[in-house]
Amino acid sequence: MGQPPVTAVTGIGTLVTNDPELGEGTLGIRRDAAVVFAEGRVAWVGDSREAPAADHAIDLGGRALLPGFVESHSHPVFAGERAEEFAARMTGIPYSAGGIRTTIAATRAATDEQLAANVRRLREEALRAGSTTMECKTGYGQTTPDELRGLLIASGFSDEVTLLAAHVPPPEYAGRADEYVTMVIERMIPECAPHARWIDVFCERGAFDEDQSRAVLKAGIAHGLTPRVHGNQLTAGPGVRLAVELGAASVDHVTHTTPADIDALANGSTVATLLPGADFCTRNPYPNARALLDAGVTVALGADCNPGTCYTTNLPFCIALAVREMRMTPDEAVWSATAGGAAALRRNDIGRLTPGSRADAFALDAPSYLHLAYRPGVPLIREVWQDGRLAVTDTTPAMPVGTVHS
Numbered sequence: 001m002g003q004p005p006v007t008a009v010t011g012i013g014t015l016v017t018n019d020p021e022l023g024e025g026t027l028g029i030r031r032d033a034a035v036v037f038a039e040g041r042v043a044w045v046g047d048s049r050e051a052p053a054a055d056h057a058i059d060l061g062g063r064a065l066l067p068g069f070v071e072s073h074s075h076p077v078f079a080g081e082r083a084e085e086f087a088a089r090m091t092g093i094p095y096s097a098g099g100i101r102t103t104i105a106a107t108r109a110a111t112d113e114q115l116a117a118n119v120r121r122l123r124e125e126a127l128r129a130g131s132t133t134m135e136c137k138t139g140y141g142q143t144t145p146d147e148l149r150g151l152l153i154a155s156g157f158s159d160e161v162t163l164l165a166a167h168v169p170p171p172e173y174a175g176r177a178d179e180y181v182t183m184v185i186e187r188m189i190p191e192c193a194p195h196a197r198w199i200d201v202f203c204e205r206g207a208f209d210e211d212q213s214r215a216v217l218k219a220g221i222a223h224g225l226t227p228r229v230h231g232n233q234l235t236a237g238p239g240v241r242l243a244v245e246l247g248a249a250s251v252d253h254v255t256h257t258t259p260a261d262i263d264a265l266a267n268g269s270t271v272a273t274l275l276p277g278a279d280f281c282t283r284n285p286y287p288n289a290r291a292l293l294d295a296g297v298t299v300a301l302g303a304d305c306n307p308g309t310c311y312t313t314n315l316p317f318c319i320a321l322a323v324r325e326m327r328m329t330p331d332e333a334v335w336s337a338t339a340g341g342a343a344a345l346r347r348n349d350i351g352r353l354t355p356g357s358r359a360d361a362f363a364l365d366a367p368s369y370l371h372l373a374y375r376p377g378v379p380l381i382r383e384v385w386q387d388g389r390l391a392v393t394d395t396t397p398a399m400p401v402g403t404v405h406s
């Protein structure tokens, strides 16, 4: 593809750097700013009037620029859909882990090409919504060959690939979850680990219990993978405490928590990744984000795209939910979807716009990041840069140039 061009983005009304040393507050906000992208990295950040020359210059005319969203939780390797299950749920039928088996059957029956097309479609959808990084989980194969092909397909679209080895005991292991776990430890993980960075389990009633989850995660660790956990989604179970015990990078959902769970997270290094889209689509309560944040827990926001609990790739929607329903401030929500996601993936080169970080960013058709929550449901993202290349452009008329920002 060759070197990306040197690009100067000037006239930025509000720039989110996520570096308090570069600007105001936790988001490191600068006004009337410019950034320069070179060789796929941020080469310069400063005042717009001092921007150096570049091959290409784009004047945002007072619009906002943010670091690309870091989507740290998605399940795009699947076939089929479950709209009927969603409709039934909206009449009052509760979500249970068992619905995952419907997607396991469809995914096993799909060709590699069909699965790759699905991942490509969702990856592009997420990119248009500003997600320049997207972690991709397997988990709808639950046999060694099916999980392996899921990893290989996901690797074509993401560097952040997760073996969700224990999602739900598949039908051929009905009532024999322990035997499934033994197979995962003895065969699946050794064969799959070279193709993944992360190991994940669904530690929940109807999926895997604490001992089974611990055994799978420890086997993954022994094969060089770093753990992340689906925990406390449907019940205040052991997932959060297990994740902290094993030093997992992240525990995801965290919807039902006890004070002891929040203490454990506050005293550990595990990020709490909240997935309000899943709670919205399952009529779950929302996580107690305020208690987590006020206790000093690092919080990430993810979209959790999957065909069961949350068929969206849209982090702006999740930001709006986090602000309206979980009482996160707009600043906290934007930080959690960018720098928070980077923390959940243990990355310090993304989720920020600082010299040396990756040139992953998007421009809004609005003067400020506040509009992400203030204008819910409106597709405000006009341009997306990935590795310094313009990956998305919207050709509809932008806001009038020179709009005064607050």
Ligand code: NIG
Binding pocket: 075, 099, 100, 103, 202, 230, 233, 278, 304, 306, 307, 308, 309, 310
């Ligand atoms: O993150 N909770 C487990 N896994 C997914 C849902 C999977 C499904 O229902 O297909 C989630 O919500």
Ligand code: FE
Binding pocket: 073, 075, 230, 304, 306
């Ligand atoms: Fe999930």
